[in-house]
Amino acid sequence: MMLLVLILHAAAAVLAPVAIRYAGNRALYGLALVPAGTFVWAAVQRPPLAETYPWVPRLGMDLALRMGTLSWLMLLIVSGIGAVVLAYCARYFGEGDPGLGRFAGIFLGFATAMTGLVVADDLLLLYVFWELTTVFSYLLIGHKGEQSAGRRAAMQALVVTTAGGLAMLVGFVMLGHGAGTYRWSEIAEGPLPANSAVAAVLILAGALSKSAIFPFSFWLPAAMAAPTPASAYLHAASMVKAGVFLLGLLGPLLVQAEPWRPVALAAGVITLLLGGWNAMRQHDLKLLLAYGTVSQLGLLTIALGAGGQAAALAGAALLLAHALFKAALFLVVGIVDHLAGTRDLRELSGLGQRMPLLAVIAALAVASMAGVPPLAGFVGKETLFAAFEHGGTTDRLVLLALVAGSALTVAYGLRFLWGAFATKPGVAPLETPRPGFAFAAPAGLLSVAGLAVGVSAGWFDGLLGPYASQFPGQTEHLALWHGFGLPLLLSAAVLAIGGTLFAMQLRGRPWPGRRLPYAETVYKWLMSAVDRAAVEVTGATQRGSLPFSLGIILVVLVLFGAGTLVFVAPWPTDIRLWDSPLQLVAGAVVVSSALIAARSRRRMTAMILLGVSGYGVAVMFVLHGAPDLALTQFLVETVTIVMFVLVLRRLPVRFSARPLRVTRIMRAVLAVATGLVAAGMAYVAVGGRIATPISVDFAEPAVSYGGGHNIVNVALVDIRAWDTMGEISVLVVAATGVASLIFRRSGALQRRRAEQGTPSAPPGPWLRAGDNPEARRQSIILQVVARLLFHTIVLFSIYLLFSGHNDPGGGFAGGLVAGLALTTRYLAGGRRELNAAAPVDAGLLLGAGLLTAVGTGVVALISGGAVLQSALLDFHLPLLGHIHFATSVFFDIGVYLIVVALVLEILRSLGAELDRQHEVATRRERRAIERQKEPV
Amino acid sequence: MTPNLVYVVVIGVLFAAGVSMVLERSLTRVLMGMILLGNGVNLLILLGGKAGTPPIVGLGPDEEMADPLPQIMILTAIVITLGMTAFLLALAYRSWAMSGHDEVQDDVEDQRIMQLAERDEGSGTDDKDHHEAVR
Incomplete structure (x- = not known):
C-alpha cells in the first residue's frame, strides 16, 4: 500500500x-x-x-x-x-x-x-x-x-x-557496513556498530545542512x-x-554515540537564537518567516537531538505544531503579497481592517507559534521546558536558551502580525481587495487544526507516546494543563519578555547588530575559489589544441608507464625471437612501411604504405593462429584503402605545411618514448601472464552450447553478443554520420535512397555495359568482368556468413565481402552501376539489420531465455537432409546486413555523391569560362 | 609466458609511428596515425594469448590451440576501426569542402578560458550579476 x-x-x-x-x-x-x-x-x-x-x-x-x-x-x-x-x-x-x-x-x-x-x-x-x-x-x-x-x-x-547529503551517505555506509545491514529497523535493534562516532558526525552534517541549522x-x-x-x-x-x-x-540508537547529543544541542541553541534575532531585523514578511523557520528548526533540533523521552515527545508535538502554524503563516503572506502587491511591512498598512478574518487566521497561527494556550505550540513547548527542568548544568543552560529563543519567537510573531495587519502611523492604508473564500480557506484550515491539536493534546499523547518511549529518561505526557510548576511559569515569562521586546522595538529602539556572522561569506569565498581554480587548471591543461591535449595524455602515459616499468614491474628473464621465422619477414614489412608512412608528406603514398602495413599485420594474425582476424583484417584494410582513395582524390596531394622544427623534434621524442613504453609494456605484461587463461574451457561449450566449432565466431554471437550488439550500433551510427556529413542538404538524401529521379542503369541485358555516359570513361572489360563476378562474390559472402560458425568467416567477413562486390561494381561503372547493383536505401538496410539482431535477442527473451541466448535446432528437410543450426545465425544475419549497408553508405556518400558534387563544380566552372569568352 | 621479440619490436614501432602522426593537425594524417596505433594495440592484445593452431574445435589437439579470447576482442576492435575511419574521412572531406583544408583548429572556447586565466578572473558562474552584465 x-x-x-x-x-x-x-x-x-x-x-x-x-x-x-x-x-x-x-x-x-x-x-x-x-x-x-x-x-x-x-x-x-x-x-x-x-x-x-x-x-x-x-x-x-x-x-x-x-x-x-x-x-x-x-x-x-x-x-x-x-x-x-x-x-x-x-x-x-x-x-x-x-x-x-x-x-x-x-x-x-x-x-x-x-x-x-x-x-x-x-x-x-x-x-x-x-x-x-x-x-x-x-x-x-x-x-x-x-x-x-x-x-x-x-x-x-x-x-x-x-x-x-554526501557526508551523510558516507555515514550511512559506515553504519550499514558496521551493522551488516542497511535496514534501519534491524540496525536500530543495536548494538551500536564500531566507528559510530564518526558516522554520527557525518550523518549530523547531512541532517543539519538539510534543516538549515547553523552553520548551514x-x-x-x-x-x-x-x-x-x-x-x-x-x-x-x-x-x-x-x-x-x-x-x-x-x-x-545514535544518541549513544558520543558526539550526537552535544553537537545537536549546541547547533540547535545557536540556530534558535541567531534565527530569532535576525527575524526581528527583517522588513520582508517572507524573510521574517524564513528566519523564524530557521529559529524553530533549531528548537526542533534541540528537542529531537536531546535523546530523552520527554524531549522526544515534545519534539514530535512541535514538529506537528510547527508544520501547521508555519505553513498557515506562509499562505497568509502569499495572500497579502498577492492582494497588496508588496511584502514590505513598512509599506503595508490597514490590512487588518480590510480583511479581519485573515488577520484572525494569522493571529491564531502566531499564537500557536508563540506558545499561547490552548494551542498546539503551547503544548509542545511546555513539555520541552519540562524535559530540561531537572538536568545538570548543560540542561539548565539549554533551558535558558529555550526561554530566550521562545521570547524572541513571541517578539517576531508580534512583529509579523503588526507588520502585516496593523494600521501604521504615517503610512496610508492600502485599498486592497478581500481574499476569496477558496484563497483564504487553506490557511484557515491549518490554523484551526493547530487549535484542534492543542485542545486534544491528551489524545495525541497516546498516539505519539510509542515513539517517545524508545528513549530513556523521565516520562512526560502531552497535556494542556500540567499543573503549576516551572514550565508554566516559564511559559508566562516567555510571553511577557517577548511582548516587552516587541514593545521596545515598536517604540523606535533600533534592533542592534549588523548581519550576524553567517557561513554565507565562507560559502561565497569557497565557490569563487573553486571557480578560479577551475579556470586556472583548465587554462593550463586544456589549451584548445588537439596535439597539445593528446601530448599531455601521452606524457602521462609515458611517465606512469615508464615509472612502473622501471621501478615496479617484474622483468621476464627469457625471451624468444619468434614463433616462426616468417613472423620476422611480416614484422619487417609492417615496421618499414609504418615508418615510411609516418615520414611521407604525400597523402597517397602514406595511405598505400598504411595499407601495406595493415596487410602485414594480417599476415602476422595468420602466423599466430588467428584466421578469422586475418580474414577480417584483410577485408577491412581493403575497404579502408578504397575509402581513402575515394576521399583523397579530392584532397590536395600533399599534407599541409609541416610544423616548426622545435615542435617536430618534441613530437619525435614523445613518439619514440611512447613506442618504447608500449614495447616495454608488451614485454613485461606477457612475461607476467602465469595463470591459466579462462579460454581453455571455451572449446567444449562452443560446440555443445553454441552449436559451432569456430570458438571465436561462436563467442562473438554468444558470450560477447552484447559487445557485438554495441559494435553494430556503432557501425549504424557511423554510417548515418558519414551520409549526413556528405549529403549537405536534406533534399540530397533522395540520391542516397537511389530512388526515382536518380540515375540508374536502364533495364536490359545484364552484361551490356558502356551505355551510361559515366561508364563510357571506364574500361568495358572491367565492367563486364565486374558484372560476371558480382553474383559469384555475393554468393561466396553468403557462404562465409553461414559457414562462419564452424570455419573462418561469419557475419562481419561475409558482409565485407559483399561490400567489396558492390565496390567492384562502383569502381567499374560509377554511381549508376552502383544503383543498378544495389537499388536499395542503405538506411533501410541498416535498420533491417539492427531489427534482425535486436529481434533475435527479443525472441530469445520471449521464449524464456536470456537476451540473445542462442538455441540449437535440429531437423530433417527433404533433399537437404539433416539441418543443424544455432539461432544465433539470425543475429549474424543482422550483422551481415549492417556491414553491407555500411559499405553501401560509404560508396554512395564518399563515392557517388562526391562524384556528383565534383561534376556540378566542373560544369559550373566550364560555364563560367565560356561566359568569359563571349564578346560583351 | 615468454615474450616474442618480433612482436615487441613491431608493437613499439607501430606505437611510435602512430603517435608521431596523431600529433599533427591534418585530420587525414591523424586518422592514419590512429589506424597504426590501433594495429599496435591489437597486436599487444594478441600477444597476451598463446599462439598455436586456429581455435576451431577438431582442427588439432586442444592443447595446441591458440588462445581464442584475445582474438574475440580484437575482431570487435577491427570492425569498430572501420566505422571510425569512414566517419573521420567524411569529416575530413567536409572540413576540406567547407574551409579548404582538413586541419583541426584550436577550440575557441578553450582559448577564452585561457584568456580568463591570464587575466586572473573567474568564469563568473558564481558571480551574482554576471549574466545581467553580459546582457
Whole structure:
C-alpha cells in the first residue's frame, strides 16, 4: 500500500502538466486528491507498518518501506499540508500561468520523494529519496529561472544540501557496513556498530545542512526566491523537516554515540537564537518567516537531538505544531503579497481592517507559534521546558536558551502580525481587495487544526507516546494543563519578555547588530575559489589544441608507464625471437612501411604504405593462429584503402605545411618514448601472464552450447553478443554520420535512397555495359568482368556468413565481402552501376539489420531465455537432409546486413555523391569560362 | 609466458609511428596515425594469448590451440576501426569542402578560458550579476 501511494504520487507528477494544460487551475484540486487520499489512508492506520519488495537483489537492496510512529506523523504532515497547499495554488497562480504545469509537476514530484523519504526503511533508499528532494527543491527555488537571485539561491541550496547529503551517505555506509545491514529497523535493534562516532558526525552534517541549522542556515532565507506555496510546503513544513526527522529517527540508537547529543544541542541553541534575532531585523514578511523557520528548526533540533523521552515527545508535538502554524503563516503572506502587491511591512498598512478574518487566521497561527494556550505550540513547548527542568548544568543552560529563543519567537510573531495587519502611523492604508473564500480557506484550515491539536493534546499523547518511549529518561505526557510548576511559569515569562521586546522595538529602539556572522561569506569565498581554480587548471591543461591535449595524455602515459616499468614491474628473464621465422619477414614489412608512412608528406603514398602495413599485420594474425582476424583484417584494410582513395582524390596531394622544427623534434621524442613504453609494456605484461587463461574451457561449450566449432565466431554471437550488439550500433551510427556529413542538404538524401529521379542503369541485358555516359570513361572489360563476378562474390559472402560458425568467416567477413562486390561494381561503372547493383536505401538496410539482431535477442527473451541466448535446432528437410543450426545465425544475419549497408553508405556518400558534387563544380566552372569568352 | 621479440619490436614501432602522426593537425594524417596505433594495440592484445593452431574445435589437439579470447576482442576492435575511419574521412572531406583544408583548429572556447586565466578572473558562474552584465 505504501508503494501504491508512491506510485500514485509519481503518476500525478507526470500527469500534472497535461492535466493543467487541459483543465486549467481547477486540475490542481483533482491533483490534490492524491496527497489528500494519502492523508486519509494514513490517518486510519496505526503504526508500525512494513512492506518489502525485492529491487536489486545482488546488492541486497530492497524497496523496504516501514512506517513507525514518527514516520506516520511525518507522512500525515507531508500529505496533509501538500494537499492543502496544492488547493491554495489554484488561487495563488493566475489562470493560464505558463509556468504552472511545470510547477505542479515538480511540486508533486517533490511530494513523491518526500513521502518516500519518510517511509524508507533501507538507509540507501532513504538517501536516494533525500537527494531527490534536494533536486526538486532546486527546481522549485529556481522556478523563476530568469532572475539571477532565484538561480543563485537555487544553486546555493543545492550545493549546501548535496554536500551535507554526501557526508551523510558516507555515514550511512559506515553504519550499514558496521551493522551488516542497511535496514534501519534491524540496525536500530543495536548494538551500536564500531566507528559510530564518526558516522554520527557525518550523518549530523547531512541532517543539519538539510534543516538549515547553523552553520548551514544561510541557504534557507535565500531559498525564499521560490514561489510562496513552494516555500510554505518545502521550506517550512516538509523538506527542512527531513533533517530533524532523521535526527528523531536515528536518535534512539545514535544518541549513544558520543558526539550526537552535544553537537545537536549546541547547533540547535545557536540556530534558535541567531534565527530569532535576525527575524526581528527583517522588513520582508517572507524573510521574517524564513528566519523564524530557521529559529524553530533549531528548537526542533534541540528537542529531537536531546535523546530523552520527554524531549522526544515534545519534539514530535512541535514538529506537528510547527508544520501547521508555519505553513498557515506562509499562505497568509502569499495572500497579502498577492492582494497588496508588496511584502514590505513598512509599506503595508490597514490590512487588518480590510480583511479581519485573515488577520484572525494569522493571529491564531502566531499564537500557536508563540506558545499561547490552548494551542498546539503551547503544548509542545511546555513539555520541552519540562524535559530540561531537572538536568545538570548543560540542561539548565539549554533551558535558558529555550526561554530566550521562545521570547524572541513571541517578539517576531508580534512583529509579523503588526507588520502585516496593523494600521501604521504615517503610512496610508492600502485599498486592497478581500481574499476569496477558496484563497483564504487553506490557511484557515491549518490554523484551526493547530487549535484542534492543542485542545486534544491528551489524545495525541497516546498516539505519539510509542515513539517517545524508545528513549530513556523521565516520562512526560502531552497535556494542556500540567499543573503549576516551572514550565508554566516559564511559559508566562516567555510571553511577557517577548511582548516587552516587541514593545521596545515598536517604540523606535533600533534592533542592534549588523548581519550576524553567517557561513554565507565562507560559502561565497569557497565557490569563487573553486571557480578560479577551475579556470586556472583548465587554462593550463586544456589549451584548445588537439596535439597539445593528446601530448599531455601521452606524457602521462609515458611517465606512469615508464615509472612502473622501471621501478615496479617484474622483468621476464627469457625471451624468444619468434614463433616462426616468417613472423620476422611480416614484422619487417609492417615496421618499414609504418615508418615510411609516418615520414611521407604525400597523402597517397602514406595511405598505400598504411595499407601495406595493415596487410602485414594480417599476415602476422595468420602466423599466430588467428584466421578469422586475418580474414577480417584483410577485408577491412581493403575497404579502408578504397575509402581513402575515394576521399583523397579530392584532397590536395600533399599534407599541409609541416610544423616548426622545435615542435617536430618534441613530437619525435614523445613518439619514440611512447613506442618504447608500449614495447616495454608488451614485454613485461606477457612475461607476467602465469595463470591459466579462462579460454581453455571455451572449446567444449562452443560446440555443445553454441552449436559451432569456430570458438571465436561462436563467442562473438554468444558470450560477447552484447559487445557485438554495441559494435553494430556503432557501425549504424557511423554510417548515418558519414551520409549526413556528405549529403549537405536534406533534399540530397533522395540520391542516397537511389530512388526515382536518380540515375540508374536502364533495364536490359545484364552484361551490356558502356551505355551510361559515366561508364563510357571506364574500361568495358572491367565492367563486364565486374558484372560476371558480382553474383559469384555475393554468393561466396553468403557462404562465409553461414559457414562462419564452424570455419573462418561469419557475419562481419561475409558482409565485407559483399561490400567489396558492390565496390567492384562502383569502381567499374560509377554511381549508376552502383544503383543498378544495389537499388536499395542503405538506411533501410541498416535498420533491417539492427531489427534482425535486436529481434533475435527479443525472441530469445520471449521464449524464456536470456537476451540473445542462442538455441540449437535440429531437423530433417527433404533433399537437404539433416539441418543443424544455432539461432544465433539470425543475429549474424543482422550483422551481415549492417556491414553491407555500411559499405553501401560509404560508396554512395564518399563515392557517388562526391562524384556528383565534383561534376556540378566542373560544369559550373566550364560555364563560367565560356561566359568569359563571349564578346560583351 | 615468454615474450616474442618480433612482436615487441613491431608493437613499439607501430606505437611510435602512430603517435608521431596523431600529433599533427591534418585530420587525414591523424586518422592514419590512429589506424597504426590501433594495429599496435591489437597486436599487444594478441600477444597476451598463446599462439598455436586456429581455435576451431577438431582442427588439432586442444592443447595446441591458440588462445581464442584475445582474438574475440580484437575482431570487435577491427570492425569498430572501420566505422571510425569512414566517419573521420567524411569529416575530413567536409572540413576540406567547407574551409579548404582538413586541419583541426584550436577550440575557441578553450582559448577564452585561457584568456580568463591570464587575466586572473573567474568564469563568473558564481558571480551574482554576471549574466545581467553580459546582457
